[in-house]
Amino acid sequence: MKSKQPSHLRSIVAHVVLIILSFMCLFFFYILIVNATRSHADLQKGFSALPGSYLFKNLSNVANDGTFPMIRGILNSLIVSGCSAAICTYFSALTAYGLYAYDFKLKKVAFTFIMAILVMPTQVTAMGFLRLITNMGMYDSLLPLIIPSIASPSVFYFMYSYLQSSLPLSLVEASRIDGCGEFRTFNRIVLPIMKPAIAVQAIFSFVGSWNNYFVPALVIQSKDKMTVPILIATLRGADYMNFDMGKIYTMILVAIVPIIIVYLCLSKFIIAGVTLGGVKE
């Protein structure tokens, strides 16, 4: 009996700590949601724990604001994130398959090289990148936010680990004997096998690109090409005291809600994906 008592106590402590931490995580979103449903005048009066009825008015205010084209921003963000996620996962899978299934002279060199730059921050080349795309005439366009994601070392590494664990090379042999071309083999046989890995990485690269602020802020100039994070940043830079606070909260809400909805639908899948291929054990 004596040994059971402390374990019981520890269990209570664990639950209390977990509840406090969860409260911390959710509290801010709660305030955000409540404040997004209240008008500017209500917000000035002070905080209230109960939501108001102003959400749709706030939403239409945000949608009709010419200085902060939020709908356009969301559209731009969707284009950039969607395209990046698609080409990033496809080409990473292609690269991983190329290095996994074929033997060639530079195989080892190529693999070592990618592993060496696995966690290299993109910021260190930002200056040259900015000059390069200016010279290429791609300054202030969405393309430089999409195309470079073809080379994503960490996604490659994930795909490579996945291939190692789930693609027997005999399958490739078999499709060769059946007269299937190499590229066709990849698209018709290897890609379907890699679906789970591609789905996980597509989500993560979509989120990463949706939230990315540093590079877009350097590249994008004109208002109609801004992505959501840049719009939020300009909101901070503007004279915010004269703003409709309800609108500000609603804009923040609109910026993060799409991701939260996707996350809640796929949470089990995403959490399982965090650790997959993260570290070799």
Added chain:
Amino acid sequence: MKQKNKKIDYSKWGYYFILPFFISFFIFSFIPLVDTIRYSFFEYYRSGIKEVGPNFVGMANYVSLLGSDMLKYAANTMILWIIGFIPQIVIALVLAEWFVDARLKIHGTQFFKVVIYLPNLIMASAFAMLFFTMFSTNGPVNGILMSIGLISKPIDFLGSVIGTRSLVGFMNFLMWFGNSTIMLMAAIMGISPDIFEASDLDGCNSFQRFFYITLPQIRPILAYTLITAIIGGLQMFDVPQILTNGQGSPDRTSMTLIMFLNSHLKSKNYGMAGALSVYLFIVSGILCFFVYRMTNNDDPDGSKAAAKKAKKLAKKQGRG
């Protein structure tokens, strides 16, 4: 014909398949890197509408950076990182241990995991903007504190050094502790249950179990988490940038290295930005090397080498 087919050399397909990756890397990362390094040796900036340079000045940019506030910003970055990272790793370790421990019978594990991972996916800039409005002098946090009666007049969180730094640290903590928890949990679940069972039989209590079994067993992943967190900390930008509107206020005490780089890039001071990038490149290159060693080595944290050394030492002492 058939005979010939059998001997087809497929190796060229390997090159074709990895070509897009390397072309993209070459154009969008390698050329920029070379360009960045090249201009770090030039005086090249814009003042007003006049462009000065590029004139070759050798190491002058590097030297003048060392004389500027760069080291102060490096210290800022480190302080902001530590304020967030220490609670992050401690709480992540404790939570991971709790989640795995069946004796605690934690209810709703999945719910807690979903909730603590949630902030990791939130747009950092929107999160920073949210904190800015909430912790402003007439924001909801001050409102709540005053209505409870804890304070009589609003606290100016963003006006004080400690307030701003703690807010940045707190946000980083909130955004990353869930991610670390899940990583470390996977590591702990990878430990053979036999070891835990044996320790139970030997009458190990939970503290002993944690310090003598769990911690040493997950050392490689702990080291990996640490290094990747340092690299992440080096890149700290979104949160302090938006929270302080790029000023690093008050008095640039929350200005990070990447914010410094960003301000040079915005003002088109390419020479200085180049030199700063090279400094960052060297530091992250060293860190990348550690990650490379960990992901490609059978002996990721040098524990085996250490064990060998200890054995040798023991032998020596035994003889002596």
